[in-house]
Amino acid sequence: MLATVEEQQDIVVESSSPELEILYQDDYLVAINKPSGLLVHRSWLDTHATEFAVQKLRDQIGQHVYPVHRLDRPTSGVLLFVLDKDSARHLMQQFVDQTTEKSYVAVVRGHLDQGLLDYPLKYQYDKIADKKADMTKPPQEAVTEYRCLAQTEVPIAVGPYQSARYSLMKLVPKTGRKHQLRRHMKHLRHPIVGDTSHGDGKHNTMFRDNFDIHRLLLHAAYLSVIHPKTEQKIEIHAPLTSEFVRVLSDINLSVEK
Structure with missing residues (x-):
């Protein structure tokens, strides 16, 4: 199965650079192509981490970013x-209201076609930020559209196959x-390769041992928002x-080029 021309725009090869790759920048917004493994900001998830996207981008462009x-x-x-707090409030509300558009590219186990999964997800609590939160929240609505771009079969034994x-x-x-995409793919029994929390350990190990892949094969390929000042759609x-x-x-x- 081959991707359409529109979908091919989401899977172009990046140019290598020692700095963060800036995808879009103006007086109000800046977007980067975040590498796998880089935390957005300081977090209890890894108290020993020394690099964060916020600080790296701030130092790279010479001004505060949010x-x-x-x-x-x-x-x-x-x-x-x-680049300013007024724009931050405007953009954050778009994400809360779910008026943004996003698409991802992922490698999943097995052959999966296309569909729409409407499967509520139980709220995942942050063990620090949600210490005093109501732990009885009902599952939240969660909907994911998925479409196959290409399929393959690798001649390497994994388990009994x-x-x-x-x-x-x-x-x-x-x-x-x-973690909606990771949890939804697990629910479909087609977990994302490299997912150590919701994936398949045997397939993750195979990719590490045979292809030197030590990351989650999930990539945020596209984002569109309404510009906070011009009110134009930014893709x-x-x-x-x-x-x-x-x-x-x-x-x-x-994927066919």
Whole structure:
């Protein structure tokens, strides 16, 4: 199955750079292509981490930046910041109201076609920030649209099988729940490769041992928002990282150009 021209825009190869790759910048907004493994800001998740996207971008462009949405540490791709607090309030409200548009690229276990998953997710509490929160919240609405871009079969034994199947997916979250895409793919029994929390350990190990992949194969490829000042729609595309592109080539999971 091959991607459409529109979908191919989401899987372009990035150019390598020692600095953060800036995808969009004006007087109010700046977006980067966040590498996998980089925390957005200081967090209890890793008290020993020394690099953070907020500080790196601040030092790179020489001014304060404010993140307006989340991107998991192991996920690469579009991460949007604003340069003033008024714009921050405007943009953050768009994410709360779910008026932004986002799409991701992921490699999942097995052959999966396309569909729309409407499966509520139990709220995941932060053990520090949610210490005093109501722990009896009902499951939250969570909807994900998914579409296969390409499929492959790798001639390497995983468990009792002599080969393993994988799909390159376009994932479009219609809601913004914590770890929504990772949890939804697990629910479909097609977990994302490299997911150590919601994935399949045998397949993760195979990718580490055979393809030197030590990351989650999930990439935030596209984001659109309404500009806080011009009120025009801004569309941002993030090329795949070189490591992501390499593993797609290694497992013969390609998309027609």
